[in-house]
Amino acid sequence: MAYSMKKGGKEVGPAQVYAPPHTMSGKKVAAIENPGFGPNLSKMENLDMAVGAYSKSAGDEPTKTSGIKIRGTGAATKGMLARGPMA
Numbered sequence: 001m002a003y004s005m006k007k008g009g010k011e012v013g014p015a016q017v018y019a020p021p022h023t024m025s026g027k028k029v030a031a032i033e034n035p036g037f038g039p040n041l042s043k044m045e046n047l048d049m050a051v052g053a054y055s056k057s058a059g060d061e062p063t064k065t066s067g068i069k070i071r072g073t074g075a076a077t078k079g080m081l082a083r084g085p086m087a
């Protein structure tokens with residue numbers, strides 16, 4: 001049995017005392033086996049592994065080396081190109 005541990009008007013005990021597991025709409029939450037509903041990533045056939053420039057899912061695509069030179073890098077020796085979407 002959980003009991004209230006209020007100190008100074010604030011609840012300091014375990015959350016199950018004052019807030020049982022619920023959704024944002026206030027409904028109860030049921031525990032399920034796989035909460036992510038996706039593939040079990042503990043198995044090697046489902047794991048998308050990458051080592052350096054080599055990836056299991058990328059195929060034969062080369063590593064992206066183009067980009068635009070950014071300002072303010074100072075004495076930086078690496079990372080002077082921006083390769084993401086420049087919106």
